[in-house]
Amino acid sequence: MFHEKFAEGVISAKQFDREDIEYILKKGREMISEKNSNLLRDKILATLFFEPSTRTRLSFESAMYRLGGNVIGFHTGDVSSIKKGESIADTIRTVENYSDCIVMRHSLEGAAKMASKFAQIPIINAGSGSGEHPTQALLDLLTITEECGTLNGLNIGLMGDLKYGRTVHSLSILLSNYDVNIYFISPVELRMRNRDKDFLQQRQMKYKEITDYRKILNILDVLYMTRVQKERFIDLEEYEKVKNIYTFRADDLENTKGNFRLLHPLPRITEINPNVDNSEKAIYFKQTYYGIPMRKAILAELMKN
Numbered sequence: 554m555f556h557e558k559f560a561e562g563v564i565s566a567k568q569f570d571r572e573d574i575e576y577i578l579k580k581g582r583e584m585i586s587e588k589n590s591n592l593l594r595d596k597i598l599a600t601l602f603f604e605p606s607t608r609t610r611l612s613f614e615s616a617m618y619r620l621g622g623n624v625i626g627f628h629t630g631d632v633s634s635i636k637k638g639e640s641i642a643d644t645i646r647t648v649e650n651y652s653d654c655i656v657m658r659h660s661l662e663g664a665a666k667m668a669s670k671f672a673q674i675p676i677i678n679a680g681s682g683s684g685e686h687p688t689q690a691l692l693d694l695l696t697i698t699e700e701c702g703t704l705n706g707l708n709i710g711l712m713g714d715l716k717y718g719r720t721v722h723s724l725s726i727l728l729s730n731y732d733v734n735i736y737f738i739s740p741v742e743l744r745m746r747n748r749d750k751d752f753l754q755q756r757q758m759k760y761k762e763i764t765d766y767r768k769i770l771n772i773l774d775v776l777y778m779t780r781v782q783k784e785r786f787i788d789l790e791e792y793e794k795v796k797n798i799y800t801f802r803a804d805d806l807e808n809t810k811g812n813f814r815l816l817h818p819l820p821r822i823t824e825i826n827p828n829v830d831n832s833e834k835a836i837y838f839k840q841t842y843y844g845i846p847m848r849k850a851i852l853a854e855l856m857k858n
């Protein structure tokens with residue numbers, strides 16, 4: 554049962570086998586057509602965001618309200634006692650007394666995992682440093698399956714900052730449960746880390762690493778672009794070298810299949826030119842919508858009695 558298996562919460566995409574993914578996608582799909590409900594009436598969600606967020610926090614909060622629940626939280630470490638020197642562990646041991654589930658974003662890669670060790674209530678990882686962002690990956694899969702009809706057999710490009718981008722880490726882990734052809738598209742400096750590739754190889758995922766997306770654009774069904782993660786670079790000169798490495802433009806669309814779809818977790822900086830936005834192939838704003846049904850499904854599963 555999902556509820557029991559995920560009693561600690563949703564920390565990593567590695568927790569999900571194919572059956573779990575199919576189950577939660579089905580629940581997400583059911584939420585698309587559901588109006589507001591009272592499923593989580595009297596429940597309280599705590600959102601602890603130590604890093605900036607627009608979509609993740611607001612969609613979690615909106616999802617909770619749409620399920621009839623309540624939200625407490627803070628949106629910068631500056632206003633919590635962490636600023637005074639309090640540990641994450643003590644913060645979690647406190648907030649769990651005030652809520653039924655905690656959504657947390659933090660710059661440390663192991664933060665959500667650590668929090669789950671100290672909490673008796675479920676923790677949802679809303680982004681842990683360069684590590685993972687599992688609920689984004691679930692909403693990405695919901696977007697792809699709803700908009701492309703299937704996952705199996707697709708040629709999917711993951712492009713941009715594959716080294717520091719947590720969304721692509723979680724998404725590739727989830728995709729390793731499916732029969733898909735993956736193209737990791739990045740400059741050499743921003744390739745997937747070896748430890749991430751080792752994991753995907755163990756799962757026998759089929760992938761290729763390339764630098765020029767134009768070479769394969771005509772065979773892709775899905776291109777998932779990402780921002781170069783400026784805040785993770787130790788040396789900003791290195792960031793300057795790669796920051797404008799890719800810019801997808803409207804004329805690139807001419808070389809794509811009719812059913813091609815362009816996704817991005819957002820925020821986008823310069824990697825997609827705004828002249829692409831009006832194409833029906835550009836579905837990154839639709840993708841933000843799917844955050845609501847997906848997160849409603851996750852919250853409902855974790856907090857239902």
Ligand code: NCD
Nearest residue numbers: 608609680720780818819820
């Ligand atoms: C992503 C994140 O925070 O990792 N944003 C999001 O949650 N939609 C992507 C990013 O910041 O580049």
